[in-house]
Amino acid sequence: MSVGGSVAERAGAWASVRDRLRERGLRWTPQRRLMVDVLAQTDGHITGAELVERCRELDPATIPSTVYRTLDVLEQLGVIRHGHGRDGREEFHVLPQNEHGHLFCSGCSGSWDIEAPEASPLVRALRRQRGFAVDLSHLTVVGVCEDCSSDRGVARRS
Amino acid sequence: MSVGGSVAERAGAWASVRDRLRERGLRWTPQRRLMVDVLAQTDGHITGAELVERCRELDPATIPSTVYRTLDVLEQLGVIRHGHGRDGREEFHVLPQNEHGHLFCSGCSGSWDIEAPEASPLVRALRRQRGFAVDLSHLTVVGVCEDCSSDRGVARRS
């Protein structure tokens, strides 16, 4: 399930989490409420460890295993989606306005978003050749950026 | 540095590791010799944890931190290259005959290789638009395969 881009839709998505859980026979607990509060104030990306930390600031009794399990549930609801950062660790896209992947340079550690139009050559090729539907949020491409390859990855430009 | 595809080139690449280390002022130790022996008998992919285990079978005194540090060194020599598996953990391509990425279905847990021709639409688009050189060995694409999307990801076909 995807979430729309307007401010109202974003606010609505968070407000509806409680009801969406109950519809599925799942429960609305103080721990989940805290996590949703923190996520609603988060823009862009967050790792599990970062979320544990931010929840602990508000409630020091926060338990990591509960946070990680709830992240799984929230992803099933479609309110967050994970990709993988430079080191392969999961990073959650929090209500992404526009679905995107990530591009990392292994030379300079730079990173850029990959928007849908840029990914479409791959997405279309896999769809046509295999009927495979690529998850763009989950796409992480690594390589060497233009600056780093002309620098040979080491020298500083003048 | 990339390694060729013939049997002779593969054997040669392993045999030259000792000299390639020394050229760089690095050392050839019993621990490194063991790891190279194990890797030379490995086809395809291996994780750090798997390599630790296989080294321990031959030398129970094997220490994980030594293995992980040596994997970094061997990757710098170009004799292995890492990508990321389904869970984001590093997986090392051991003397890959043909460089390839991986495609994972999140519905059925299926996986397939992505060979260069299939990746070339993405590789060319990023090269043209950004001058970015994609590392195909490092590419992991996740999504839903044809069977899983026609099944709605759950039903069994008749």
Next chain:
DNA sequence: GGTGCAAATGCAAGAAGTCGCATCAGCCAC
């Protein structure tokens, strides 16, 4: 064959999760 320096190792502590299990508590029915 010794010597010395820098690289590598072993070890221990810690980070980031994951999992099983006993206990707790949301929530639906009454």
Next chain:
DNA sequence: GTGGCTGATGCGACTTCTTGCATTTGCACC
């Protein structure tokens, strides 16, 4: 409001990997 079912939490053990530091050892040079 109470009770009870079942899902969620807390907790502890474990996995996989990382890092700092003291100690060891490869190897270039003589």
